[in-house]
Amino acid sequence: MNSVINLSLLSSVFVTLFVIMDPPGTVPVFISLTAGQSRAVRKKAAWQAVLVAFGVIVVFAAFGQQILSHLGITLPALQCAGGLLLLLIALQLLTDTAEDPVQTKNVNIAFVPLGTPLLAGPGAIVATMVFVQRAGGSLPDVVAISVGIVLIHLVMWLTLRFSGVIMRVLGENGVLLVTRIAGLLLSAIAVQLVADAVTDFIKAG
Numbered sequence: 001m002n003s004v005i006n007l008s009l010l011s012s013v014f015v016t017l018f019v020i021m022d023p024p025g026t027v028p029v030f031i032s033l034t035a036g037q038s039r040a041v042r043k044k045a046a047w048q049a050v051l052v053a054f055g056v057i058v059v060f061a062a063f064g065q066q067i068l069s070h071l072g073i074t075l076p077a078l079q080c081a082g083g084l085l086l087l088l089i090a091l092q093l094l095t096d097t098a099e100d101p102v103q104t105k106n107v108n109i110a111f112v113p114l115g116t117p118l119l120a121g122p123g124a125i126v127a128t129m130v131f132v133q134r135a136g137g138s139l140p141d142v143v144a145i146s147v148g149i150v151l152i153h154l155v156m157w158l159t160l161r162f163s164g165v166i167m168r169v170l171g172e173n174g175v176l177l178v179t180r181i182a183g184l185l186l187s188a189i190a191v192q193l194v195a196d197a198v199t200d201f202i203k204a205g
Helices: 007-021 023-033 039-071 075-095 110-119 122-135 139-161 163-204
Strands: none
Touching: 007 023, 007 122, 007 139, 007 163, 023 039, 023 110, 023 139, 023 163, 039 110, 039 122, 039 139, 075 122, 075 163, 122 139, 139 163
16 A cells, blocks of 8 residues: 555644644635625635645645745745744634634635645645655655645634534534644644754754
């Protein structure tokens, strides 16, 4: 199986993107932004937002390396910057200091702020680019990253699609608990990224 898909990398991609994109944490935001809308409009907004996020992530996964090469940025530098960025996001999740996205007038909320930056934000983009850089182009790794990206967006679509049900089942306290756990896991991932980057810098020096 590992000759076709790297299962270890697949789990890493999925878990990392899950804690960054935080599907349960987007439920109250999605509900507030679509308040007063019909069920059909909410369904449309759910798949449009996920499609926009998927497109943004795929573009950076495919062309992020070329962008880095053009700018002369190394992988350890990207890992360190990404780790620091993810640590800031983790602290926001843990301390509840993140600003709630607001609806912009005359703008489809499925694109802004739902699709980006709520779902496909800087953290998810940087994490995806780091995974692609680490993969090195091997088929099992590429398949693992691709499947991981598809799976997390499928989970995100299901979460938004059934946001009303999830909110009733978990309640505000349940959503808050999941968000805090996600923040704790994300902080550990962020510290590991920075530690790996520092180690690579030392080896290179």
